Amino acid sequence: MAETMMLGNQAVARGLWEAGCRFVSSYPGTPSTEITEYVSEYPEVYAEWAPNEKVAVEAAVGASVAGARAFSGMKHVGLNVAADPIFTAAYTGVSAGLVVAVADDQGMHSSQNEQDSRHYARAAKLPMLEPSDSAECLDFARRAFDLSEAHDTPVLLRLSTRVSHSQSRVTPSERQERERRPYQKDAGKYVMVPAAARVRHAAVETRLTALTEVAETSAFNTVERHDKRIGVVAAGIAYQTAREALGEKASYFKLGMIWPLPEASLRAFAAEVDTLFVIEELDDFIETHCRKLGLAVQGKALFSPLGEYTAEQVRAVILGTEAPAQTPAAIPGRPPVLCPGCPHRGLFHVLHKMKLTVTGDIGCYTLGASPPLSAIDLCICMGASVSSLHGFVQVRPEMAGQTVAVIGDSTFFHSGITGLINMVYNKSHGTVLILDNAITGMTGHQQNPATGLTLQGVPTHKLDIEALCRAVGVGRVRVLDPHDLAEMEAALREELAAPEPSVIVARRPCVLLPYVKRETPLAIDGPNCRGCRACMNIGCPAIRTDGRVMTIDRSLCVGCGLCARLCRFGAIHPEGEQKA
Ligand code: SF4
Ligand code: SF4
Secondary structure, three states: OOOEEEEHHHHHHHHHHHOOOOEEEEOOOOOOHHHHHHHOOOOOOEEEEOOOHHHHHHHHHHHHHOOOOEEEEEEHHHHHHHHHHHHHHHHHOOOOOEEEEEEEOOOOOOOOOOOOOHHHHHHHOOOEEOOOOHHHHHHHHHHHHHHHHHHOOOEEEEEEHHHHOOEEEEOOOOOOOOOOOOOOOOHHHHOOOHHHHHHHHHHHHHHHHHHHHHHHHOOOOEEEOOOOOEEEEEEHHHHHHHHHHHHHHOEEEEEOEEEOOOOHHHHHHHHHOOEEEEEOOOOOHHHHHHHHOOOOEEOOOOOOOOOOOOHHHHHHHHHOOOOOOOOOOOOOOOOOOOOOOOOOHHHHHHHHHOOOEEEOOOOHHHHHHOOOOOOOOEOOOOOHHHHHHHHHHHHOHHHHHHEEEEEEHHHHHHHHHHHHHHHHHOOOOOEEEEEEOOOEOOOOOEOOOOOOEOOOOOEOOOOOHHHHHHHOOOOEEEEEOOOOHHHHHHHHHHHHHOOOOEEEEEEOOOOOOOOOOOOOOEEEOOOOOOOOOHHHHHOOOOEEEOOOOEEEOOOOOOOOOHHHHHOOOOOEEEOOOOOO
16 A cells, blocks of 8 residues: 555554554543544444543443454543553453553643653553554554553553654555454453452463563564664663663664563664663663663653653764754743633632632543632542542531532543542532533533543434432532522532532533634723723633733634623623623
């Protein structure tokens, strides 16, 4: 087939399809989301969004045991959620191949931490492959299934933001259709009661030894010999950065399989070069392994454990070239904010105005923490808003009447629901606000159990959030329009005064959904504006000031009218109706 350009994530999807994968279950998370979106375009693959990563992996394990090649994709923090089934799937092994992709986010472009997923491969004793460009994304995704079946193991495929979201050349092939493997009942292999698990643990250790041999001999790991005064060991995007920085001034041991790591071949490479560097973003994972082998390597003593590396930084460290001058950024930094016209912006204004303590969650509504809304006090991980509200008010019962949790609809299904069950079970006093925007917003509009549509847009059962909350035992559940600020404030006062758990569902669809109608943009009457800046308090990016004159950027304004309701001087009107 002809060579073409593909995104890394698109190439992973293509590799899954070519490998004959039949089942995909994932949870969206930047930078991994597009793998599942692209794979859903192949009719031969059943693909779905799961409510969280643990469910997704458990579904993929079931599909593998049932005999179909299966896949699950997630971002790095999602691997924490999925760790429970993954560690035991390492013991059960697979029937048909099972591949789990995890996309790390070096530099935290859209994540709450910068964890290094390679530690999971080591801890779970699973093989991990790491491609460095789109061609390898396709190739490694395809070959991961063969590795999985040959060694009876789930295989982890590690990606990074730069690899997932960069385009480079790939040469696609045809799909290798695979019949389902026959299902064989085998409780000793698949039912991990202690007696069986003890046997399987021994099998896992034996498998790891066999996989180390694969690492020594397979084409996943390659050596490029150039100038032997400098040797570099690197994988993934760090290899690309090192190659760009040093070109043929160094020789490279490029790792495509980053766990288990080879021993003999790394020793042999170290013996060939004068000075050996390990270049790896985040933790000293490869370096530690090399040191354990007794190799004299240089790594984190020279390179930062923080963020992404640039070729200039690598050149400066290894070749001693001038460090890049800190040139001022060409464009001003723009911290993420709620979109202009976000239907839930006003709610944060109310929370701020009422001086409530707010436990927040992951997604669009983390952005309620940004000034001037400044409405979030704590944000840990998906679902944590509800459970940390419970802990907070248990310790400070005197604040129960002024503390709320805020969580989006998709995040509530991901893992907020268990926190709500805990609140009811343990007799908490606290109010949970579920901000239902009728989509999974921040990752780019993925469907979820309450949208009534599947990943493919096919109608399905639409989960009833209010009924769900009542079913777990919440006695006080009400639905409000977040545009009605006065009603929202009154409802909050009532629910916070109630000595029992309560839920307010604030319901309005995301303004970016195609069916949401936009109103006429608003404009400010110059003569009537007193410059009081009350309209700035909602932090809408469409409202601007040069220090004297207030204006509304008509290209951003969706006419939601929130600012007009905050203006006590009636200076904001639909465009064309203003007085001057
Ligand atoms: S994506 Fe939708 S819900 Fe999220 S901040 Fe923007 S408008 Fe609000
Ligand atoms: S709230 Fe009204 S009067 Fe005050 S700055 Fe904004 S437009 Fe002008």
